[in-house]
Structure formats: C-alpha cells, structure tokens
Amino acid sequence: MGITEIFEHVQEKACGLCCTKLEGFGVSIGKTEILRDINIHIHCGELTALIGPNGGGKTTLLKAILGEISHTGAIKFLDAREQKSRKPVVGYVPQRLDFDRGAPVSVMDLFAASLSVRPVCFGYSRKLRERVSASLVHVQADHLLERRLGDLSGGEMQRVLLALALDPGPDLLLMDEPVSGVDARGRELFYQLVFNLRRQYDLSIILVSHDLDMVARYADRVVLLNKTVLCTGAPAEVLTSEKLLQAYGQLCLETKAQNYLQPNIVGGVPV
C-alpha cells in the first residue's frame, strides 16, 4: 500500500457536529503526578490513536475518562445536533476479558446480562435476541451468538466485546490495546471494522496501541503521550516527528517506531 492510499481516508468528511474535549486534564495517584495538563480534541467520526512509551499514562487516561479514577480538569462532550453540552456516553473495549473459560456462558448470555434486568436463567425475549444478533452483524460475529465464550478465539472475543461496547451506541469509544494478543489476520479485521464503524456511527474513538504500523494505516489522528501530550496531528506528522524518538528513546530501536523516523519511509512503506 502506498502513502497516498495509507492516508487517503483522512480526506473523508465526518459529520463534524459533535466532539469531545479534554481540558486541563490531570491525574495524581497519592503524591505521584501521572498525567498533567492534557488538552485533547477528539473529533466525531475519527479514530484517534493514543501512543507513547510504557508507563506514559495511556491506560490511566482512559480510566480517568471512564470515571474509574479521579482527575482534575474537565471532559466536555458537545452534541451540536441537540445544541448542548452533556456528559458523553462512553463505550469501552478492554485488552481482554478475564473469565472462567470452563463456564457454560454463551455470547448471548453475556449480552443479556449486560442489556437486560431479567435473570439470564429465565431465557431471553425474541426482541433481545434480534437486537444482539444485529449488533453482532456489525462486527462480523453473528454466527457466534450461541457460542460459549471459552470457545472463542482471541480475535472473535474482541469483536464480541466491540459489539457489546457499541450497544447502546456510545458518543465516545475507548479501546485499550484491544488486539494485542490477537494474530495478524484478527488484528487486521478488527482495525478494518473499527475504521468502517467510526464513520457509519459517527463515533469518536480513542484507541491505545503500540502497533505503529496499524496506527499509520488506520488512525485519522495520533496523540503522543508521555505524562502530557508531546505531539498531536495526522499520523504522517506524528509518526515522523523527532518527538517520537525522544519519547521512545532507546526502546525505539526495539519497536517499529524507528521505521517512521527514517526519511522517505512511513509505516514501514517506502514513499
């Protein structure tokens, strides 16, 4: 894939009617300052990749947005269709789901437990089954409806968790290295799905990833984070920035990051 094809999707237009802003965002745990002065504008219909060295604060930022840990500053969601600012509905896809792989729990059970107040042992309504089936279609997983969770592959499980995070439809979708343990084919499918869904649902997405190759190919924007925002912009801009080398330091040599810093090479692809 050439550089033009890699970045051509950036030229597509989102609705531009809603956005999420983090303003003066900071997190301290005990006396340790983990994040400071974070100002990010997350655009609707766009996939924003959050990259940075280990311990840079990426997971902490997602946890703070989810409200799991306290923060300073503000998170604002502007719904321009309704002409008002409100709390965003946030969906989340974790790196993995910890569960007993031997438990007789199906994909349908997982959705029912999340979407319905009725105990799973009482069965489900036809309406709920149709709703779950429709959600799974969007992530190419409708054939997995009755499958036991323990029998799913890593990629299938992450697609199911993606469908779960999209129901009910969020304003902001957060994903923390969602396919880090998944094989290359599964990773590619997952990124393609997310890439298509972002425009289909006008989703604002923040995706934490160490996979700079995928980031170069699928992200609309990149935020380089190490305690604070070091650099933000289009993938071609951030992934060729000297700040990337500074942030990753020696580790850069052990990751694909070095590819992006050589002149005339982006995403490991000569241009």
Ligand SMILES: Nc1ncnc2c1ncn2[C@@H]1O[C@H](COP(=O)(O)OP(=O)(O)OP(=O)(O)O)[C@@H](O)[C@H]1O
């Ligand atoms: N509960 C906690 N108490 C103290 N320090 C913490 C706590 N949670 C996270 N930290 C520290 O905050 C820093 C940021 O951690 P975080 O997990 O957010 O980084 P990350 O960018 O997601 O890292 P990685 O890429 O390795 O997943 C690290 O130095 C970590 O040790």
